[in-house]
Amino acid sequence: MIPEIGHFALVLALLVGIAQASVPLIGARRNDPRLMGVAESTALAQFGFVAAAFAALTACYVRSDFSVLTVFENSHSAMPLIYKFTSVWGNHEGSMLLWVLILTLFGALVAAFGRNMPESFKATVLAVQAWIAVAFYLFILLTSNPFLRLAPAPFEGRDLNPILQDLGLAVHPPMLYLGYVGLSITFSFAMAALIEGRINAAWARWVRPWTLAAWMCLTLGIAMGSYWAYYTLGWGGWWFWDPVENASLMPWLAATALLHSLVVMEKREALKVWSILLAILAFSLSLIGTFLVRSGVLTSVHAFASDPMRGVFILAILVLFIGGALALFAWRAPLLKQGGLFAPVSREGALVLNNLLLTTACATVFVGTLYPLALEALTGDKISVGAPFFNLTFAPLFIPLLVAVPFGPLLAWKRADLPGVTQRLLGAFVVALLGIAATLAIEGHPVLPALVVGLALFVMAGALIDIAERIGTFRVPLATMAARARGLPRSNWGTALAHFGLGVVLLGIVGETQWGAERIVSMKPSDRVTLRHYDFSFDGTVPRSGSNYRDLVSRFTVRRDGEVLGTMQPAKRTFLSRNSSTSQAALMARGFSQLYVSLGDVSPDGSIVVRIYHKPMVLMIWLGAVIMFAGGAFSLSDRRLRVGAPRPARSAAAMQPAE
């Protein structure tokens, strides 16, 4: 019964979605408040139905109802309860259901909290949101129904893919989807703005919190995925430039650019057309990501199953939405008025530079990700574009961006004084130089990593100087400073935090890639290995059994200068139902650095191949992302974003010189 209820709820959601996609739009045209009002209730109802469908599927998993095909294929009765929950989305069908759940969640949130918008605009936004939802309901119901039954029902399931039997699966996909799918709201806002022909600073203010929330989740989702890969794949890599990772990085870059261009739009009414385009592109990239991951054109752990029909269906959705949106953009965008003027050296100018570099970097990732697919379709040649390509194209574009980061917030709007700002950043330059000198003194050549350390410190110090300047450090008494710090808009704190986090990430990256050390050795019990200052002695192996797996745990005692720091227990985990194994790496944090031990093959003679890594500053990579998330949260809590009416801005026209 339960799967049928879920299936039925999903069909109801489709019907409600069709109503929401059409009725409010007619209402907005006719200016009929009753028809427009439909949007709110249908958005909430859609969320209710999808949530019911999702709950039904979850119930099937938790009860190990193997008469449901997806449950049979991806679950096992002996699996720990937490993985019964997470395996709901550890497969294609369930993850698409999670996708629409989050899509309707955002729709419901706009319906419930988007009070400060004109009624017709809100109705249009929700209608566009429903178009997307309807397309994906059809996709799920026609090609990826998670509620299909099996008759007769098998006694036992096939178990979840061992790599996915990890806590990472509980957090990474929902977080990533919140970001990915959250960008649908910005898309709907952009489409509504084009349909209504209304776009101004207020639009930027409405759309900013949603973009920010999606960006925060995306940041954290990507970081979690990276950490998950780092500890499960067993060789300590945290970013692979894998197409699936790129699929999440591209929307992130576009959303980051959008966040910055919205600032200009809100404050100065400039970059309107560009912001609309970015909003469309950001979600388009999310859709492309969904296509890449879900269609089976790529092989990766994320591509759960491939069925040509699915690929074609998503491709059709993709073409329809991206093509339709861009066509609407081409038709309506020329109607939008020009915004305020600014000199190249100004806050606006800096934000334009930010956008330019971010979108170009995004474009290089796009080329690197899709070129192999295009080439194979055209010539049949199979190539792989890996890390060397991205290091060569992405990094040179990101470095000037990072150099510019500390300057941006210090520049004045309209026309800024670059020498003055450089002078204010003197402290950051000094910190950067000290960092470079210290790095060279400790690590010696080559010079490049030291320069990157300098750059990271420059970004971090720049963020601190931004705050220090705003609260008047060293110029006013302490009490005034504290008062100013309290009075400083949260969004300023948010900016500084996010930029600081960026510097932290860079520091982690350079530390891990430049000064990491590794040893791969074959060890027998009571063998010893030294890596850097650390001594690893292999104490032996013990078997341990879990609910649906058996572990072969190896114990290592870690010493530094003879003093015992603790034990590390990496394991080989064998899953009984699939007869396949995974490596469970052991991690030991030393400040921001980590020791990492993972196991390779066990020989018949009892020796075991061990990989030992020292990863300096590696934790900063993810810590930085968390700081960026916190920066976003601060900014999101800014009062201005919650207060409805924009402050009465001076008319843009009045400020423009007659030319």
Add this chain to the structure above:
Amino acid sequence: MTRKRRRLTLIGAAAVVLAIALGLVLFALRDTIVFFNSPSDVISNAVKPGTRLRLGGLVAPGSVVRDNDLDMHFQVTDGNHSIGVAYHGILPDLFREGQGVVAEGTLEPGGSFRADTVLAKHDEKYMPKEVADALKKQGHWKDEYGNPGATAGTAK
């Protein structure tokens, strides 16, 4: 500055950044991409030694020889031809004889292949897509490769 000049500055800056990016992309695409080949491709295309490529196929059953814990060699086959691969390092968890594998490395003068990376399937259900395609091309694709029931059922 007039509106027109400002716009020109903006377009100029955008053009410069885009030109740099384009240059980087073209340069990188020439030097950093790696072609995928099946053993038959390597032989029929007479790939030059020293070329970096990805070699994909099945690990020939019974061909895995361990010289010691970290050095090993095995044959990669697509059914018609096979190439010997030498590898130093840890094999992925899902590396098995008779199953799909992608080895990245360089072709040596003697016609053997030195791999620095070995990728196996992500899980026991699926074969790397390139390998599946290469096998189909060589006419050695068997349905059970793609069929989870069959692979999971074989006693190992």
